[in-house]
Structure formats: C-alpha cells, structure tokens
Amino acid sequence: MNYWLCTTEYPPFFGGGISTYCKNTVDLFLKYKNNITVIVFDPNLNSQSNIQIINKKNNLRIVRFNLTFNSFYQNMGFNQNLSYRFSEVIELLIKKDKRIPDVIEFQDYLGIGYYSLIRKYSLEDPFSKIKFITTIHSPIFLLKEVNLENIYKFPEFWIGEMEKFQIKASDGVIFPSIFIKNQILNRLKIQNYKVIRNPISIPKLNQNNKIDVDKKERLIYFGRLEYRKGIYQFLKILKKIDLLRNLKIDLFGRDTFLPVKNTSIKKLIEKEFSFYIQNENIRISDPIPPKNLIEKMSFYKAVVLPSVFESLPNAVLESMLVKKCVLTTPYGGQGELIENGKNGFIFDLTEESIFQTFKKFLSLDNKEIKKIGENAYQTVLKNFDNKKIYEEKNNFIKNINRKLINYFPFYSNDFNQVNIKLEKNPLLSIIIPYYNAHQYIEETIKSILKSSYKNKEIIIVDDGSDNYYSIKKLKEIKNKYPQVKIVHKENGGLASARNFGAFHASGKIIAFLDADDKIHKEYYSSAIKILKNYKNVAFVYSWANYIEKNNGYYITYPTEFPYSLIHNPTTSGSLVIYKEIFEKFGKNDERFIFGMEDYDMIINLLENNFGGISIPKTLFYYRVRNDSMARQFNYFNLNYLYSLLFKKHKNLYQKHIVEALNLINSNGPAYTFDNPSWETTTASKLINKKEINLENNNSIEPIINPAFKQKIKIIINKFPIIKKLIYKITEKIK
Numbered sequence: 001m002n003y004w005l006c007t008t009e010y011p012p013f014f015g016g017g018i019s020t021y022c023k024n025t026v027d028l029f030l031k032y033k034n035n036i037t038v039i040v041f042d043p044n045l046n047s048q049s050n051i052q053i054i055n056k057k058n059n060l061r062i063v064r065f066n067l068t069f070n071s072f073y074q075n076m077g078f079n080q081n082l083s084y085r086f087s088e089v090i091e092l093l094i095k096k097d098k099r100i101p102d103v104i105e106f107q108d109y110l111g112i113g114y115y116s117l118i119r120k121y122s123l124e125d126p127f128s129k130i131k132f133i134t135t136i137h138s139p140i141f142l143l144k145e146v147n148l149e150n151i152y153k154f155p156e157f158w159i160g161e162m163e164k165f166q167i168k169a170s171d172g173v174i175f176p177s178i179f180i181k182n183q184i185l186n187r188l189k190i191q192n193y194k195v196i197r198n199p200i201s202i203p204k205l206n207q208n209n210k211i212d213v214d215k216k217e218r219l220i221y222f223g224r225l226e227y228r229k230g231i232y233q234f235l236k237i238l239k240k241i242d243l244l245r246n247l248k249i250d251l252f253g254r255d256t257f258l259p260v261k262n263t264s265i266k267k268l269i270e271k272e273f274s275f276y277i278q279n280e281n282i283r284i285s286d287p288i289p290p291k292n293l294i295e296k297m298s299f300y301k302a303v304v305l306p307s308v309f310e311s312l313p314n315a316v317l318e319s320m321l322v323k324k325c326v327l328t329t330p331y332g333g334q335g336e337l338i339e340n341g342k343n344g345f346i347f348d349l350t351e352e353s354i355f356q357t358f359k360k361f362l363s364l365d366n367k368e369i370k371k372i373g374e375n376a377y378q379t380v381l382k383n384f385d386n387k388k389i390y391e392e393k394n395n396f397i398k399n400i401n402r403k404l405i406n407y408f409p410f411y412s413n414d415f416n417q418v419n420i421k422l423e424k425n426p427l428l429s430i431i432i433p434y435y436n437a438h439q440y441i442e443e444t445i446k447s448i449l450k451s452s453y454k455n456k457e458i459i460i461v462d463d464g465s466d467n468y469y470s471i472k473k474l475k476e477i478k479n480k481y482p483q484v485k486i487v488h489k490e491n492g493g494l495a496s497a498r499n500f501g502a503f504h505a506s507g508k509i510i511a512f513l514d515a516d517d518k519i520h521k522e523y524y525s526s527a528i529k530i531l532k533n534y535k536n537v538a539f540v541y542s543w544a545n546y547i548e549k550n551n552g553y554y555i556t557y558p559t560e561f562p563y564s565l566i567h568n569p570t571t572s573g574s575l576v577i578y579k580e581i582f583e584k585f586g587k588n589d590e591r592f593i594f595g596m597e598d599y600d601m602i603i604n605l606l607e608n609n610f611g612g613i614s615i616p617k618t619l620f621y622y623r624v625r626n627d628s629m630a631r632q633f634n635y636f637n638l639n640y641l642y643s644l645l646f647k648k649h650k651n652l653y654q655k656h657i658v659e660a661l662n663l664i665n666s667n668g669p670a671y672t673f674d675n676p677s678w679e680t681t682t683a684s685k686l687i688n689k690k691e692i693n694l695e696n697n698n699s700i701e702p703i704i705n706p707a708f709k710q711k712i713k714i715i716i717n718k719f720p721i722i723k724k725l726i727y728k729i730t731e732k733i734k
Contacts, residue, residue, distance in 0.1 A: 001034045001394070004093075004104040006086055006112060010040040010062070017314040018107055018137050024199040025105075028390050030058050037061045037101065039089055041082060041112075051089060065089050072618075075553040077155045077677025079110050083162060084616075087116040087127070094126050103131045103397045106170075108139045111162025115616060117169040118558075121408055122615050123529055131400050134170040136180050138311050139163040141187075146228040146309040148260045152662040158676035161560065164188060168411040171400045174393065176312035177333025183309075188411055192400065196392045198312055200384045203294050203321055219327075220300040222252040222288055223315050225265040227308070229253075230329060232265050233349055234306035235273060235282070241355050244276055246362065249304060250283045252296075294322050301325070302361070302369065306349060307332055320344070320380045323373035327361060337383060343375035408534045408613055412560040415536045415611035420578050422508060422532055428456040428524055429510045429579070431501030433494050435463040437515035438473035440623065445481060447518035447621075453525040458484045460515075461501040464491030495588030495597040502582055511576040512598075516623040518547075519574065523619035527576035530613065538610035539577035539586075541570045542619035549624040555675055556614040559606060562659035565652070566670040570612060572598035574620040581610055591644065594637040600645055607652040638671045 005026065009019035026036050042064035045052055050066040065085060067073065073081050086106075094100055106113030113134060120127040141160030144151045151157060167173055167184065173193040175181035181195055223229050231251060238244040255266040266284060269277075276282045288296050297303065297318075302325040305315055310332025319326045320337075326344040328334050338344040340357075347357035364372075430448055434441060441460070448458055458481075465471055477484055487504050489497070502510055509528060513519060520542075527540040544554040557569040575598075577586065585608040588597045605612070646653050653660060667673060667680045 001029070001103070001397070002037075002099075002101040003029055003034050004037040004039060004090070004101045006039045006090075006104060006106045006116075008041045008082075008107065008110060008112060010038055013042070013044075017311075018109060020201075020314050021135070021137070021198050022107075024201050026060065027201070028199045028386055030060060032390055032394075033059070035059045035061075037063060037093065039063045039065070039086065039093075041085075042066060051092070063089060063093065071551065072553060075555060075675065077158070077675065079155060079159050079162065080555070080675075080677035082110065083112050083114040083116075086112050087119055090116055090130075091126065100126050100130055103133060103400075105133050105135060106166065108134050108136050108163055108167055110140065111159055111166050113166045113170070114162035117166055118614075118616050121169060121404075122526070122613070122617075123404070123533060128404060129402065131171050131397065131402060132169075133172040133174060133397065133400070134167055135174045136167070136176065136184060136311060138180075138309075139167070139184075142183060142309065143228060148227060148258070150259070150666055152659070152666040154667050154673070154676045154679055157663070157666070158563075161563065161676075164411045165409070165558075165560075169409040171402075172396060174396070178336055179332050180311040194392070194396050196396065197384050197389055198314075199386050199389050200317060200321070200380065202381075203318075205294070205322060217248060218300055219247060219249040219302050219304050220252070220297060221249060221304050221306075222293070222296075223305065223313075224256055225251065225253045225269070225284075226256045227258050227265065230306035230308045230349060232268055233308070234304070234354070235269060237349065237351055237354050238358075239273065239276070241351050243355065243358055244273075244281055247358070248281050250285065250300070252285050252288045254287050293318065297322050297324055301366075302327060304328070305334070306347075307334075308349065310334065317380060317384070320373075320376035323370075323377045325361075325369045325372045326376060327357065337379055338376075341372075343372060343379045404533070406534055407536050408558070408611070410536070410558065410560060410611055412562075413609075413611065415538070416609045417535045418531075418538055418578060418581065418610075420508060420580055425455045426509055426528065426532075427507035428453060428528065428576075429501075429505030429507035430456060430458050430524075431498060431505060431510055431512050432458065432460045432515050433463055433497035433501065433512075434460050434465065434470075434474070434515045435491065435494075435497070436465050436467040436470040438467065438470040440516035441473060441477065444513060444515055444518055445477065445484060447521075448513070449481075450521045451519065451524050452521050453528060456524065457506060459501050459504055460484060460486045461497040461504075462486060462488045463493070463497040463500075464489065466491075493590060493593060495590045495592060498588045498597075499590075502579060502587075505579055508579055509576060510579045510582060512573060514573055514623075516625065517574065518621040518623075520617075520619040520621075523574075523615075524576065526615050526617075526619065530615070531576070531578070534613075536611060537613055538581050538605060539570075539575050539612035540615065541572065541575055541612065542615040542617055544571045544574070544620045544622045545618040546624050547621050553618060554622070555677075558613045559602070559611045561606075562656045562663060563676060564602070564606060565656055565660050566663050567673070567676070568599040568602060570602055570614065571620050571622070572602050573622070575601075575612075577612075581605070584608075585610060589648070592641060594641060595633060596641040596645065600648070603645060603649050603652065607649050633671070638669075642670070 005022060007018060007022045009016060010022050011019060026038060029036055036059060043066060045064055045066040050068055052064045054062045056062060067081050067085055113132060116127060117132055140156060141163055144156055168188050173190050175193060175195045176198045178195055221231055225231060255264045257264050261268060273282055303319040305326060305328040307313060307329055308331055312333030316326055316328055316334040329349060330346050335346060338346050340346045345357050345361055347353045432444060462474060474486055478486055489500050498512055523542060530537060530540050541556055543556055546552045556571055559569055563569060586601045586605050589600050592600055673680045
C-alpha cells in the first residue's frame with residue numbers, strides 16, 4: 001500500500017500523543033512492507049527552500065515543509081495557511097510521483113486536511129480521486145470547551161470549523177476509543193467510521209531498576225498542567241476532603257494558561273497549595289524528556305492521571321506498559337481499559353469517589369500494588385495487538401469507496417435537495433447590470449467570451465444609463481458582439497437590474513457579474529460541474545482577487561451556520577445559481593439601496609434552506625474603484641443595513657441567536673472583519689495583553705502570526721545592521 005500520513009508532529013520534534021501515534025503507525029506499516037510518506041509541517045525549515053524531501057531506507061519518505069509568504073498567503077491566518085500548504089505539498093508530490101497514493105491520513109487537530117477535502121469536493125483533480133481518512137486525537141472545538149475557553153473567538157472558532165468539515169468530509173474516520181467516538185457523534189453526523197485502537201510500542205523493561213527509598217511512597221503526575229488534564233481540580237478536592245496531608249505527589253509538565261482565571265495552572269497551584277508545597281506534599285517540575293520517562297516512573301509508587309477529557313491518553317498506556325498502578329478518571333479511552341481495583345483505579349472528580357478510591361489504594365501493600373501493575377501490563381498487551389490493529393485499519397481503508405457522493409458534506413445543516421434536471425451542457429445566462437459603466441464593460445465581456453464553458457448567453461441590463469459615453473458604448477457592443485443581448489429598463493438600482501436580467505434569462509442556470517469585474521476562463525465550467533454533481537448545492541462562487549485599487553484576496557467558504565449569518569461567506573456578486581431557485585427565494589431586495597442586497601440574497605436562500613459552496617481558487621476578479629458602492633460603506637449605513645437584515649430575517653436569526661451573539665460578542669461587529677482565520681482588531685483591543693503571561697499562553701495562534709514573525713527573523717539575520725539597531729533601541733527602552 002502507498003500510504004501517506006499528514007501531521008504537525010513527527011520525531012525528532014515534539015513528544016506528545018500525536019507524535020507518538022505517528023511514529024508507531026509508521027513503524028507498524030513499514031513492518032508489513034508498505035510504502036510510507038510522512039508529510040510534516042516544520043517551522044524550523046528555511047523558508048527560502050520551504051520543502052525538504054528525505055528518502056529513508058525501508059520504503060520511508062519524509063517530506064518537511066514550511067509556510068510561504070507571498071501576497072496570496074498573507075491574506076490567510078496561520079492555520080488556514082497551514083491547511084492550504086498541506087494541499088499544495090500533496091499536489092506537488094503527486095505530480096512528482098506521477099500517481100496518487102492509496103490513502104492519505106490526516107490528524108484531526110488544527111483541521112490540517114480542510115483544504116485538501118474542500119478541493120476534493122470542489123471536484124478538483126487529483127484530490128477528487130484520493131481516499132482521505134482522519135484519525136481522531138483531540139480536536140480544538142472540543143478542547144477549548146473543556147478548557148473553559150471562548151470557543152467563538154477568532155481564529156480558534158474557525159480552526160474548530162475547519163476540523164468539523166474535515167471530519168465530516170473524510171472518506172473514513174478512525175476513533176481510538178468509544179469515548180471520543182461518542183463525543184464526536186453527538187456533534188457531527190458521520191457515515192463511515194470505526195473504532196480502532198492506536199498502535200503501541202512496547203518498552204524494554206529493566207528488571208534491575210531500583211526504587212529510591214525517599215520516593216517510594218510518592219505518586220507521579222506527568223502531562224501538561226492544563227485544566228482539561230484535571231490536576232488542579234483533583235488537588236482542590238484532595239485538599240477539601242483533607243487527604244492531601246496523607247499524600248505526596250510530584251507534578252511534571254509544561255504550564256498552560258487558563259483564560260477564565262487570567263493566570264496559569266502552575267501559578268494557581270502555587271498560590272492555593274503553598275502550604276503543601278512548603279511541606280513537599282506537592283512538588284512541581286519541568287516536563288520529563290521522553291527518553292527518561294520509564295526510568296523516572298520506576299521511582300514512584302503509582303501514577304495519577306485525573307483528566308477531565310481525553311481521546312486515548314498515551315500517558316495511561318505508557319504507565320500501564322511499565323507495570324505501574326494507574327489512578328485515573330473514566331473520561332476517555334482509559335475508562336474502557338481499567339477495571340477498578342484489578343488493573344488500576346477509576347474515580348470521578350467528586351469528593352466521595354476520590355475519597356473512596358484513595359482510601360482503598362492507601363490500604364494496599366506493595367505486593368498488591370505490584371500485582372495491579374502486572375495486570376495493567378497484560379491488559380494493554382491483550383487490547384493492543386499491533387497485528388490485529390494493522391489488519392483492522394488495512395481492511396477499513398480497502399473497503400472505502402473512491403466514488404464521490406452526490407451530497408456535499410455540510411456539517412451544520414441539512415440543506416434542501418435541488419430537484420431541477422439539467423441537460424449535459426445546460427445553458428448558462430450571464431447577467432451584467434450596467435449603469436454608466438462604459439470604462440470596463442468590454443473587459444468584462446472579453447473575459448466571459450474566453451470562458452471554457454461554451455453554452456452561454458450574455459445579457460447586459462441597461463439600468464437607465466444617462467451618460468453619453470455609456471450609451472454610445474452599448475451601441476458599439478451591439479454591433480461588435482452580436483451574441484450579447486442588451487435589455488433596457490428605467491433606473492432602479494443594482495438589485496432591480498439583477499432581478500430584471502433573471503426574468504429575461506433563458507438558461508436554467510444564471511450567473512451575475514458586475515460591469516467592471518472579470519472571471520477566470522475556468523470559473524463557469526467548474527461551477528456548473530459542481531451544480532450538476534451535488535443534489536444539495538443550489539449556488540456556487542469562488543475566491544476573489546481584488547484588482548485596480550487593491551491587489552489582495554477575499555477568501556470565501558461554504559455556507560455554514562452560524563458564521564454565514566454575521567458575515568457574507570460568499571462572493572455573491574459573481575454567484576452561479578439555478579434560475580428557478582433565485583426567482584423563488586433569492587431575488588434582490590430593492591430596499592437595500594445602500595448595498596448589501598447581495599448578502600440579503602444569501603440570507604434569504606439560507607432561510608429557505610438552500611446552501612452554497614466555494615471553489616477554493618481565485619476565479620473571480622473584483623475591481624475596487626474609488627466610486628464603487630463598497631467604498632461608500634460607513635458606520636451609519638452599515639448599521640442601518642444590518643438592522644434591516646436582522647429585522648427581515650428575524651426567524652432565522654432567532655433560531656441561531658445564541659451562537660450569532662457569541663460570535664459578535666467575541667469578535668466585534670461583523671463589518672470590522674473579513675476573515676475568521678485572524679484575530680479581529682476589536683477583540684485584540686479588548687484583551688489587555690499586559691495582564692497575560694504570554695509565555696504560558698497555550699493559544700493555538702500566537703499574537704504575532706508565526707509566518708510573519710519568521711519572515712522578520714530571516715530579514716534581521718540577513719541584514720546585521722538591522723539587528724544592531726533593534727538591540728540599541730531595546731537597550732534604550734530598558
């Protein structure tokens with residue numbers, strides 16, 4: 001099997017659960033003579049040569065890559081950039097190999113497979129031909145909630161949305177435990193999944209390890225000092241029931257920030273348990289290097305891992321494999337392995353459960369504890385047979401059908417099925433509203449005529465032009481382009497012009513394009529291909545490239561709730577849509593005289609349960625002019641337009657009011673941001689970062705985007721004089 005594994009963690013870097021899983025999975029598949037490619041993000045790689053291919057022995061290829069900094073990527077947040085780069089590296093390797101892999105596996109964490117799957121469901125080759133699977137570890141949209149963090153704040157909210165789509169859209173999903181399966185299935189509808197344990201690496205035990213006399217009665221906790229790991233809550237309960245005086249526990253782990261307390265877990269423990277720290281009932285140390293873990297554990301009587309939420313914690317398996325007695329919670333895959341009192345101890349994070357469990361544990365002698373450790377070891381060997389795990393995973397992959405489904409995998413809503421039959425090459429009617437727009441109309445027409453989609457008609461709607469040159473230009477077009485149909489009406493504005501054009505359209509599919517914008521030659525072919533393939537997609541759009549007064553990009557997304565209700569996720573001015581659906585549910589409202597009539601159209605379609613998807617390519621060119629409608633937006637008319645929007649669609653907004661309010665409350669008014677993959681300036685101002693210990697902040701995206709930060713670092717290293725100048729300025733500030 002030609003097996004590709006995409007990850008953000010792979011040895012020698014990182015020592016967490018994902019890194020361990022990837023190493024064990026690669027070793028297992030190599031053992032059975034598979035060809036393995038590991039694609040891993042490496043921020044330490046020089047950005048000037050941002051892809052490194054290392055061919056190892058034994059059919060192993062490791063591909064490391066870094067982010068790029070061109071103008072296109074500067075419009076993306078860090079994790080959005082990361083996901084798109086994964087898709088580009090996959091595309092590059094397939095071109096190099098001249099064949100597609102049998103399967104590509106992604107981790108769920110950070111949604112790194114989002115754009116590979118978006119491109120697959122946009123029917124783009126080679127992605128549409130690839131089997132994609134996702135193995136669940138611990139997705140952000142669950143972790144943030146458990147860690148009492150704001151799940152609606154950008155960019156973390158959007159990372160969670162990327163993860164949800166990736167999981168829903170994967171051809172197969174693998175859960176390492178029943179616990180995590182139930183957590184995900186309570187939130188997402190998934191068709192093809194299986195519970196398959198993670199492969200393990202059995203350590204070589206040194207029977208001569210001596211127990212340090214001073215430490216033999218101590219317990220050990222190792223892992224992040226994080227709220228979801230439960231160590232802080234566990235210690236609070238021990239203190240409350242007065243058991244902490246009778247226990248001695250050493251904590252090893254990296255500190256993390258707890259936003260609701262505006263401090264770190266370590267500082268909370270140091271503050272609230274100072275008496276016990278002084279008496280050495282509690283000792284806090286740095287993380288244990290992975291190579292020293294087995295030896296370190298041998299010094300301790302038992303392992304305590306009181307997690308609030310886990311998938312299948314590697315720390316529990318590692319402890320059981322070195323024959324340690326583990327005291328843990330049932331909130332993860334560990335609860336499916338441990339029989340209370342036989343091969344470990346299970347307790348809830350309640351006073352009664354902890355009291356009874358530790359009362360029983362403290363009554364055991366060393367011989368009984370050793371027996372529990374032996375049973376733990378045998379339990380892992382029995383439940384984690386690597387040969388069986390390989391066979392289950394191999395069969396699961398082989399049984400995946402490569403054929404694309406004809407329903408787009410929306411994750412937040414089940415949109416209506418479109419019951420409109422299309423011919424093989426349906427007529428496309430392209431509607432161009434025109435009002436005194438003589439300067440660019442010919443550019444617009446030429447871009448349409450270059451389109452690879454041939455069965456089309458072009459309709460210019462003259463919205464009562466009264467400019468001499470604009471009227472003259474229409475006459476020229478009539479003579480020069482006889483295939484262009486021109487219809488005239490009294491001036492009524494952009495909304496009425498679009499509606500009028502739709503009325504005169506002959507095609508079952510219509511597209512809108514303003515008189516100064518352009519399209520890529522493949523846009524209409526790609527859009528119609530998507531409409532023909534998916535029964536639950538009513539309209540299509542793409543990313544936009546700004547031209548003339550701006551050279552940036554506008555990134556669009558499929559219509560998912562709740563984000564679509566507070567910000568337009570589409571390039572609605574270039575929409576490709578079924579004519580019948582537009583006329584029944586999407587007509588532009590002429591009351592939106594200051595703009596946003598196109599966003600109102602999208603909300604109207606969503607309210608009637610019709611969804612749309614984005615082609616993740618810049619196939620639409622939006623001209624930014626000083627006198628364009630979008631340039632006339634201001635605080636007052638934007639607020640008026642949003643109030644009009646909310647009032648008109650109050651039933652839809654009431655249905656999603658909790659999520660919509662949370663998004664606005666967390667990120668500021670919708671008109672203050674364009675991309676949910678970046679932290680908003682409003683949110684940034686509200687957070688007093690001087691009060692936050694940023695060294696301990698475990699936020700997924702740093703305050704400064706890492707890609708930008710690294711670019712600055714490269715420039716500084718290239719020009720020593722800048723480095724000296726920064727040093728002098730820093731010294732003066734000090």
